Amino acid sequence: MGTAALLATLFAPLAGSLALLFIHRDQAKAIKTTALVFSVLTFLGSTLLVPGFDASSSSMQFTVDMPWLTSIDAGLRLGIDGMSLLLVLLTTLIMPIAFLTSWKSVTKSVKEFNVLMLLLQFGMTGVFMATDTFLFYVFWELILIPMYFIIGIWGGKDRIYAAIKFFLYTLVGSLLMLIAIIWLGIEVGKLTHTGFTSNLAVLREHAPMIAPQIQTWLFLAFALSFLIKVPLFPLHTWLPDAHVQAPTAGSVILAGVLLKLGTYGLIRFNLDLFPAASVQFATPISVLAVVGIIYGALVAMVQTDIKKLVAYSSVSHLGFVVLGIFSMTTEGVQGAVIQMVNHGLSTGMLFLCVGALYERRHTREIADYGGITSVMPRFAVLFALALFASVGLPGLNGFVGEFLTLLGAFTSPVLNNPMFAIVSASGVIFAAVYLLWMFQRVMFGTNDNPKNKHLPDLTASEYWQLVPLAVFIIWIGVAPRHFMHFSESSVKAVVERVGTFTGKVSSVLPLQQQQR
Amino acid sequence: MHIDYFGSLPLIAIWLGLGAIGITIQAFVRNNTRLVFGYYLGTLLLTAALAVITSGHKGTTFQDMITLGGVANYFDVLFCTAGILTMLAARPYLQREGAELDEFYTLLVSATAGMMLMAHANNLLVLFVGIELMSITFYVMAGFLRTNIRSVEASLKYFLLGAFASGFLVYGMSLVYGATGSLQYDLIRDVVAQNATNFPTLFAIGAVLMAVAMSFKIAAFPFHQWAPDVYEGSPTVVTAFMSTAGKAAAFSAFMALFIMLMPATSTLTPKLQLMLAVVSAITMLVGNITAVVQTNIKRMLAYSSIAHAGYLLMGIVSNTADGYSGIVFYVTSYVFMQLGAFVVVGILERGNDSRLEINDYAGLAKREPMLAFSMAVFMLSLAGIPPFAGFLGKYLLFVSAIETGYTWLTIVAVASSVISAYFYLGLIVKMYFTEPSGEREPATSGLAGITLVVTTAVSIILGLIASPFLSTFRSWW
Numbered sequence: 001m002g003t004a005a006l007l008a009t010l011f012a013p014l015a016g017s018l019a020l021l022f023i024h025r026d027q028a029k030a031i032k033t034t035a036l037v038f039s040v041l042t043f044l045g046s047t048l049l050v051p052g053f054d055a056s057s058s059s060m061q062f063t064v065d066m067p068w069l070t071s072i073d074a075g076l077r078l079g080i081d082g083m084s085l086l087l088v089l090l091t092t093l094i095m096p097i098a099f100l101t102s103w104k105s106v107t108k109s110v111k112e113f114n115v116l117m118l119l120l121q122f123g124m125t126g127v128f129m130a131t132d133t134f135l136f137y138v139f140w141e142l143i144l145i146p147m148y149f150i151i152g153i154w155g156g157k158d159r160i161y162a163a164i165k166f167f168l169y170t171l172v173g174s175l176l177m178l179i180a181i182i183w184l185g186i187e188v189g190k191l192t193h194t195g196f197t198s199n200l201a202v203l204r205e206h207a208p209m210i211a212p213q214i215q216t217w218l219f220l221a222f223a224l225s226f227l228i229k230v231p232l233f234p235l236h237t238w239l240p241d242a243h244v245q246a247p248t249a250g251s252v253i254l255a256g257v258l259l260k261l262g263t264y265g266l267i268r269f270n271l272d273l274f275p276a277a278s279v280q281f282a283t284p285i286s287v288l289a290v291v292g293i294i295y296g297a298l299v300a301m302v303q304t305d306i307k308k309l310v311a312y313s314s315v316s317h318l319g320f321v322v323l324g325i326f327s328m329t330t331e332g333v334q335g336a337v338i339q340m341v342n343h344g345l346s347t348g349m350l351f352l353c354v355g356a357l358y359e360r361r362h363t364r365e366i367a368d369y370g371g372i373t374s375v376m377p378r379f380a381v382l383f384a385l386a387l388f389a390s391v392g393l394p395g396l397n398g399f400v401g402e403f404l405t406l407l408g409a410f411t412s413p414v415l416n417n418p419m420f421a422i423v424s425a426s427g428v429i430f431a432a433v434y435l436l437w438m439f440q441r442v443m444f445g446t447n448d449n450p451k452n453k454h455l456p457d458l459t460a461s462e463y464w465q466l467v468p469l470a471v472f473i474i475w476i477g478v479a480p481r482h483f484m485h486f487s488e489s490s491v492k493a494v495v496e497r498v499g500t501f502t503g504k505v506s507s508v509l510p511l512q513q514q515q516r
Numbered sequence: 517m518h519i520d521y522f523g524s525l526p527l528i529a530i531w532l533g534l535g536a537i538g539i540t541i542q543a544f545v546r547n548n549t550r551l552v553f554g555y556y557l558g559t560l561l562l563t564a565a566l567a568v569i570t571s572g573h574k575g576t577t578f579q580d581m582i583t584l585g586g587v588a589n590y591f592d593v594l595f596c597t598a599g600i601l602t603m604l605a606a607r608p609y610l611q612r613e614g615a616e617l618d619e620f621y622t623l624l625v626s627a628t629a630g631m632m633l634m635a636h637a638n639n640l641l642v643l644f645v646g647i648e649l650m651s652i653t654f655y656v657m658a659g660f661l662r663t664n665i666r667s668v669e670a671s672l673k674y675f676l677l678g679a680f681a682s683g684f685l686v687y688g689m690s691l692v693y694g695a696t697g698s699l700q701y702d703l704i705r706d707v708v709a710q711n712a713t714n715f716p717t718l719f720a721i722g723a724v725l726m727a728v729a730m731s732f733k734i735a736a737f738p739f740h741q742w743a744p745d746v747y748e749g750s751p752t753v754v755t756a757f758m759s760t761a762g763k764a765a766a767f768s769a770f771m772a773l774f775i776m777l778m779p780a781t782s783t784l785t786p787k788l789q790l791m792l793a794v795v796s797a798i799t800m801l802v803g804n805i806t807a808v809v810q811t812n813i814k815r816m817l818a819y820s821s822i823a824h825a826g827y828l829l830m831g832i833v834s835n836t837a838d839g840y841s842g843i844v845f846y847v848t849s850y851v852f853m854q855l856g857a858f859v860v861v862g863i864l865e866r867g868n869d870s871r872l873e874i875n876d877y878a879g880l881a882k883r884e885p886m887l888a889f890s891m892a893v894f895m896l897s898l899a900g901i902p903p904f905a906g907f908l909g910k911y912l913l914f915v916s917a918i919e920t921g922y923t924w925l926t927i928v929a930v931a932s933s934v935i936s937a938y939f940y941l942g943l944i945v946k947m948y949f950t951e952p953s954g955e956r957e958p959a960t961s962g963l964a965g966i967t968l969v970v971t972t973a974v975s976i977i978l979g980l981i982a983s984p985f986l987s988t989f990r991s992w993w
Contacts, residue, residue, distance in 0.1 A: 067983070179918070
């Protein structure tokens with residue numbers, strides 16, 4: 001049952017994109033409906049993963065292992081643990097919303113758009129499910145092509161520049177990862193005497209036994225690839241361009257899911273496969289993460305374009321996730337995992353709100369707005385909710401993640417310096433500054449621009465986009481355990497593994513206690 | 517003298533089909549291109565079918581001068597397939613350019629026969645005959661649009677430089693013969709493996725000269741200069757054929773030669789590997805970097821084809837079963853994607869020199885969605901993006917190079933892949949992200965449509981269903 005749900009979640013989008021090929025391009029409505037139906041069904045299918053999931057186990061569940069390219073030991077190896085489960089659910093939740101938001105705003109080449117979106121979903125789900133490095137790489141690159149076209153065809157004014165920059169940045173990283181994947185397979189093959197392998201379970205078992213110097217190189221290649229995707233300062237410059245130029249659906253998916261591929265990879269590959277090298281590089285990477293938190297916040301503060309502001313806030317927020325991961329404590333990594341989900345929900349929602357404003361006024365300049373609350377009160381409530389979630393207000397989801405990552409960084413025996421947490425905490429304050437200041441300028445004040453006088457409030461479709469995200473934002477904020485217990489044992493396993501191979505003791509408090 | 521007739525069937529079929537029957541038909545049936553076209557199409561199909569049937573029949577024949585079965589037969593099928601696909605694309609192209617003569621198909625089959633001989637050679641002289649048959653046919657085909665000055669220039673340039681390369685090859689062969697006392701591949705290999713050559717220095721020079729000649733044939737640095745001019749000037753269908761099947765044939769010979777010259781026990785092997793690694797690295801960098809600045813699509817594809825020779829050389833550098841089977845897979849996918857790309861160019865161009873600028877492809881996705889889609893698939897596959905066939909080929913070659921310790925070469929290959937993505941994507945940007953300018957009559961592909969469907973389909977699915985191919989390839993070494 002679980003395995004069937006897993007396969008359905010993975011392959012339904014692919015089936016959907018193939019189904020779309022048989023609908024004539026003039027029937028735009030049928031195409032959009034089909035795509036939406038497939039994505040909603042995928043979401044429902046993915047929720048079936050939850051009941052059978054054993055949260056007490058850290059191992060991969062619902063595993064599939066089918067031979068594919070046997071001579072290079074690549075197989076259709078799939079499975080999920082708690083961390084993947086959360087991210088898969090995030091993906092399947094975001095996608096129907098992305099289809100809804102592009103319902104009216106995407107008017108040209110509707111068929112191609114929907115086919116590419118479904119392929120994108122296939123790739124993203126695949127990355128979170130793959131337990132084979134070759135398959136992982138194929139899915140990883142598969143994401144690149146649809147996203148490149150989505151930015152390049154349906155994007156804004158400078159879409160071509162943004163699309164190429166996005167593609168080349170990611171490609172540089174992923175090709176380095178490709179070398180690392182091959183090298184790792186060969187080195188482990190030497191250890192096991194069974195030849196080249198791309199089976200993640202085998203790699204995981206033997207990777208820490210590879211010569212330390214090679215481990216360092218492998219770690220760096222994987223890390224560079226993932227940190228570009230996250231993106232970590234100073235590798236982030238593709239992100240504002242891609243975010244701003246992408247259509248709203250593209251931005252939502254970029255912020256909601258795509259950035260998480262990088263942080264997911266850091267945990268799944270860097271921490272899990274090369275614990276020793278992770279400890280070695282924890283400090284420099286955390287320094288960059290902290291710099292990114294502050295830098296992203298400061299740059300966000302001076303933006304005049306709302307979308308760019310939200311884009312830079314992602315740089316800042318993802319800094320917390322990276323910091324949490326490299327604190328290598330249970331709290332930190334758990335915080336990072338839940339913060340990945342949080343960021344997907346709250347920043348995705350912020351982009352939807354920006355998109356809703358843009359739909360009405362066709363401008364993203366903060367200066368063109370003011371006093372919008374008076375004409376769009378319902379919108380203002382949901383916008384404020386997303387904003388406060390992003391700021392990290394207690395009671396909403398962002399607080400849980402940020403608190404845990406900071407706690408992890410503060411107590412981390414690996415980083416062993418409270419300054420990381422202290423400096424990053426100022427990022428939370430900065431976030432409040434730039435987000436609230438933006439909100440004030442856009443939503444409050446007097447509505448004196450005649451073009452803003454008669455803006456319609458939220459439409460039914462927009463409620464359907466925003467309310468589900470709002471529900472989860474509050475749910476995670478109020479009852480984080482409902483979500484965090486899924487990933488707890490896998491995160492603990494990773495952290496314990498770091499401890500085993502490096503001798504650094506990790507957790508200071510049992511996680512159960514903090515939750516109360 | 518015992519001759520293995522059954523095993524030699526593919527070779528016999530194409531030689532009889534070409535020489536004894538084909539040319540005779542043409543002598544008596546005038547001006548019936550349709551008949552000739554159909555006849556040669558049948559010949560190639562029959563040859564390919566026979567090559568499949570006899571593939572399990574391994575051995576040597578004609579006094580050990582010809583190898584049978586295995587990889588040689590596989591290459592037969594590949595060459596014949598490329599020949600068939602080219603013929604299908606060539607007919608509408610030549611008709612449009614007003615240059616459809618029977619002889620074109622004769623020449624194409626004759627080049628295919630030469631390639632098959634190269635793949636089957638187990639003797640340096642047989643190899644030489646094969647290479648010359650292919651090359652001389654190519655010289656003629658390059659100049660096939662004889663009223664077009666670029667075509668004639670391409671032909672002459674190719675001929676003059678090609679003649680030099682053949683000279684190097686023969687000289688290298690003579691030195692290797694002097695050093696080892698044999699022209700047979702397997703006998704030479706035995707001598708080299710025991711480090712028992714008569715004149716080690718002369719053998720080394722001979723090996724290097726052969727590498728020079730083969731580098732010319734595959735268009736590798738520093739002997740790649742002819743390729744852009746020749747590929748640009750030749751009729752596009754000819755370019756499609758010689759830059760794909762021609763390169764595959766050159767690699768079939770290159771592989772056989774260097775398996776012979778580089779046994780693991782020979783003291784010269786590491787040095788030859790290093791030499792080829794340097795050639796490979798510079799070739800891919802030069803090819804890709806120069807391709808970035810091209811504005812003419814044929815020149816861009818020509819430089820990209822140079823770069824691909826560099827990638828393919830990685831397999832020979834690694835000198836392992838993984839490497840050689842990687843080459844066979846990569847060259848297979850390369851034949852389909854590069855041939856398809858040139859066929860798209862051929863469908864869109866007019867008069868061998870107009871509508872060849874990359875700017876002419878602006879908005880192609882609006883004008884010709886199917887052509888643009890195929891071209892996008894070829895570009896992504898050439899760039900080595902999964903899940904297309906080109907990716908798996910690169911993956912296999914990278915695995916083989918890292919296994920042999922050539923990690924630096926793989927890093928160069930990766931760096932040049934990133935550079936190559938820039939111009940492959942550039943074309944997609946033109947086709948999909950920009951608006952078309954001006955009105956054009958719709959392109960008609962005719963029979964070339966079949967070629968496009970096949971090449972596109974193979975580029976998409978070959979990587980996904982590669983498993984049986986890969987295990988077969990591995991069993992040959």
